Amino acid sequence: MFEDLRVSVFLAARATQRGGIGRVFMNIVIIALVLTNMIFLPSIITGSIAVFNQQNVDYITSDIIIEPREDDSYIENLDGLLATLNRVPGVVRASPRYESPASIEFEEESITLGITAFDPRDEEEVTKFQDVMKDGNYLGSGDHDSIILGYLVAGEKDKTGDFYPSLGGAEVGDTITVRYTGGIVREYRIKGIFNTKSWSADYMAVVTWDEMNSVLGYENNVADKILVKTSGNGEDVDAVKRNILDYGVGEDVKTWEESLPDAVTESVESFNIINQISVVGSLLIAVVLIFIMTTIRAFNNRKQIGILKAIGIKKSIIINSYVIQVLFVCLIGSILGFLILEMMVAYFTAYPMEFPDGDVTPVVDFAMLIENTVLLFVSSAIAGFIPAWRITQENILDAMRGT
Amino acid sequence: MISAVNITKTYIMGLVEVHALRGVSVDIKEGDFVGIMGPSGSGKSTLLHILGLLDRPNGGGITISGRDVLKMSDDEKSRFRLSKFGFIFQDYALVPELTALENVIIPAMAKGMPPDECVRTGMKYLGEVGLSDRRGHIPAELSGGEQQRVAIARALVNSPDIIFADEPCANLDSENSRAVLELFKKINEETERTVIMVSHEEWHKKYFERLILLKDGMVSEDKYL
Numbered sequence: 001m002f003e004d005l006r007v008s009v010f011l012a013a014r015a016t017q018r019g020g021i022g023r024v025f026m027n028i029v030i031i032a033l034v035l036t037n038m039i040f041l042p043s044i045i046t047g048s049i050a051v052f053n054q055q056n057v058d059y060i061t062s063d064i065i066i067e068p069r070e071d072d073s074y075i076e077n078l079d080g081l082l083a084t085l086n087r088v089p090g091v092v093r094a095s096p097r098y099e100s101p102a103s104i105e106f107e108e109e110s111i112t113l114g115i116t117a118f119d120p121r122d123e124e125e126v127t128k129f130q131d132v133m134k135d136g137n138y139l140g141s142g143d144h145d146s147i148i149l150g151y152l153v154a155g156e157k158d159k160t161g162d163f164y165p166s167l168g169g170a171e172v173g174d175t176i177t178v179r180y181t182g183g184i185v186r187e188y189r190i191k192g193i194f195n196t197k198s199w200s201a202d203y204m205a206v207v208t209w210d211e212m213n214s215v216l217g218y219e220n221n222v223a224d225k226i227l228v229k230t231s232g233n234g235e236d237v238d239a240v241k242r243n244i245l246d247y248g249v250g251e252d253v254k255t256w257e258e259s260l261p262d263a264v265t266e267s268v269e270s271f272n273i274i275n276q277i278s279v280v281g282s283l284l285i286a287v288v289l290i291f292i293m294t295t296i297r298a299f300n301n302r303k304q305i306g307i308l309k310a311i312g313i314k315k316s317i318i319i320n321s322y323v324i325q326v327l328f329v330c331l332i333g334s335i336l337g338f339l340i341l342e343m344m345v346a347y348f349t350a351y352p353m354e355f356p357d358g359d360v361t362p363v364v365d366f367a368m369l370i371e372n373t374v375l376l377f378v379s380s381a382i383a384g385f386i387p388a389w390r391i392t393q394e395n396i397l398d399a400m401r402g403t
Numbered sequence: 404m405i406s407a408v409n410i411t412k413t414y415i416m417g418l419v420e421v422h423a424l425r426g427v428s429v430d431i432k433e434g435d436f437v438g439i440m441g442p443s444g445s446g447k448s449t450l451l452h453i454l455g456l457l458d459r460p461n462g463g464g465i466t467i468s469g470r471d472v473l474k475m476s477d478d479e480k481s482r483f484r485l486s487k488f489g490f491i492f493q494d495y496a497l498v499p500e501l502t503a504l505e506n507v508i509i510p511a512m513a514k515g516m517p518p519d520e521c522v523r524t525g526m527k528y529l530g531e532v533g534l535s536d537r538r539g540h541i542p543a544e545l546s547g548g549e550q551q552r553v554a555i556a557r558a559l560v561n562s563p564d565i566i567f568a569d570e571p572c573a574n575l576d577s578e579n580s581r582a583v584l585e586l587f588k589k590i591n592e593e594t595e596r597t598v599i600m601v602s603h604e605e606w607h608k609k610y611f612e613r614l615i616l617l618k619d620g621m622v623s624e625d626k627y628l
Contacts, residue, residue: 003515010505010512018500018541307496310457311557312485313513314478396457400496 007313008320016325023293024329030289031333031376036340038282038372042275043345043362044353049268051358052198053256058128059201061256062095062227063237064244068251074222075251085228088247090240092231095122096223098212104153104205105177106167113153115178115205117212117220126229129194129206136172136192144211146191147176150202154193164203178205184215197358226251279372286376287383290326295387298322305391306399315392319385326384330377404597405431405454405565410463412449412620423449424460425620433564434595436587438611440602445617447601448569454599455488455567456480468564485514489558491568495550497542497557503549504529504538507556514561528556532586548579555586566590568600572607584610 016024057063066085068075075081078096085094099114120139124130129148130138139148155166170176170190178186188207196202213220230240237255244253298305308318345362352359391399412424423446431437431454439447452458454465456472465472468487475483490496497506508516508525516524529535532552542550551571558566568587572580588610591598600611608614608628616624 003513007509007512011509014500014505303496304498304500307492307498308509309481310484310490310492310496311510312481312483312488313509314481316478317513397452400492 004314004317005320007317008324011308011317011321012324012328015321016328019297023297027290027293027329028333028336031286031330031380032336032340034282034286034289035334035337035373035376036344038279038376039337039341039364039369040344040362041278042368043341043364044360045271045275046363046365046368047360048355048357049271050363051355051360052264053260055196055198055201055358056260057256059196059198061254061259062126063230064228064241064253064255065259066094066226066228066244066249066251066253067259068224070252074224075226076222078221078223078226081226081249081251084247084249085226085244088240088243090230090236090243092229093122093125094226094228095119095126096209096226098209098220098222099224100180100212100215102178102180104167105179106170106174109155109166109168109170111153111165111167113203113205115147115180115207115212117207117209119209123227126227129196129201132194132196133192134195136190138192138194139206139208141208142210143191143208144214145186145188146207147178147188148192148194148206149190150204151193151195152199152202153205154190163199180215186211186215197356199357279375283375283379287379290329290380290383291387294322294326294384295390298387298391302391302394302399303402306394306396306401309392309396310400315389318392319388322388323381323384326380327377330380334373334376404433404435404468405429406466407450407454408464410450410453410460410465412446412453412458412460422620424453426463427617427620427622428463429615429622429625431597431599433597434591436591436598436600436610436612437615438600438602438607438613439615439617440608441617441623443603446620447603447617450617451567451569451599451601455490455565456484457490485510486561487564489561489563489566491551491554491558491566491571493570493573495542495547495554495574497550497553499542502539502541503534503545503553503556506542506553507560510557511560524560525556528559529553531559532556547574548576548582551575551579551583552586555583559590562594563596565597565599568598570601570603572602572604580604580607 066075082094082096085091095118098117100117102115103110103112119141121141134151139146149170152162152164153166154170155162155168157169159166159168167176172190172193174190175187176190178188180186194202228244230237241253241255305318309315341364345364349361352361408428410424410427414421414423427446427450439450441447449458453460459473472480472483498509501509504522504525507529508521511521511524526535526538529538532555534549534552534556537545537549545553572583575583584607587598587600590596611628613627614624615622
């Protein structure tokens, strides 16, 4: 067995060395490009999903989101609950949000939108709105006559570029009129406009919790949701959620991942299917190319194969020599592919691709990388084996005569 | 050593059946230097290929060293050829991507000889055919005579019991042909290996110990010279 393998390796090495460097180089480049294609597109999709998830955590849900129980409209007894939450091990801060339906008017424009209220100090520890102020400033705790808007709410003077109904180009310093349900009308100066690149977050208008208390006319003790920031990395979120439940919080507690809408989960699944199709497509290209290359080579070497069989070299040794040649090409092609991939990842990390949802950098999943490389090796080995096997089945004398 | 009984071989060429061998029976003893001769199309090469297990007969039986070789599997035949036979072909049949030395040692490697010993043995046989200084050359860099000598060294490297030579001088000039035949004679006399050689050149007869003459697929004469 070992002797057979030694002969196969020897024949493969000599064929690679003296059988046409150009051909070998071309095969290596093909494998490198196929591997790059197999990994790069999925890495962009993974990067897009990662950006979406990060935006969700940074602006929409934080690490954990607490919502009212199924039959309730609000989370009741807010002060007590916040006090409890802020004591739970692993919780950095809990920030409640309350949304009140309203219409916003600016010059000739009017849109209907829920006005969100949060405490800017709490929110600073829980989300990242303060870091993404496109114009103007973030809210201060004592602000009563100020509002911050997502850039999709502020809109553009040329409304053809707007995805949603907007205020048609409201700017920092402009005054807008907000009509709350219940007939309360407030005038707010736009203190800042934020751009999170998350469509959901950028279609928000935010006032301080104190201002909402003023609008409501009482000390609000309910919330639509509470965002909770945890101290650890993503792996600890589940543990913190369990801690929260252990502290007797009876509301609907979800990690950011659990709170993703079904549509998003389905989209991720769809992206994964696209990934799989892309991988299978690349593999098919590799398999077909290697099959053709090996068939041509084995066919051109029929006489040589016949000679080897005639002098007593086993068919398996000859077949393995072709498979080893293919695996060698795969190995060098994979290394070249990894180098190309590394360069592309480095480039697009330095200069991310600008997608509507944010700046996307490729995220290479190591497990996927290994899996796809192994798949490429196995597929290529099979694609190299079949033509070599077919040619070695030929009658020795016919092969030697090349007829 | 070799006992072939009533060997028949028929080729189908389109609608025509060509009877290459029509019941050939031969017994070849160990140490014989046998020349198989006959006119073109008489079945010389076919008989050699069948005795060398490169082709299957349509009928008959062959026993070599007491073994019924026609019952062997492909892999068994490969092993048998590798360890018992050495082959020399008309067109040298060297692997173009291997150097002279590598061509010589390939059968030894396949037989499991350690690498150092392969090289040592390969060099020994290359030396015997006078090509030590050409060991690093690929076949395209060697003359026809040199290539045939490499093929002879390859045939000898596993110390086979039987050497099959299929018109080994057909592509050589008379000087090289003579050298090759002298080499066969020497091998046969010094090592008592059986040599079975197909030829159509009358002057080769003087080198043979025994002559098997074929005509129309049958043995017309079988005699020791």
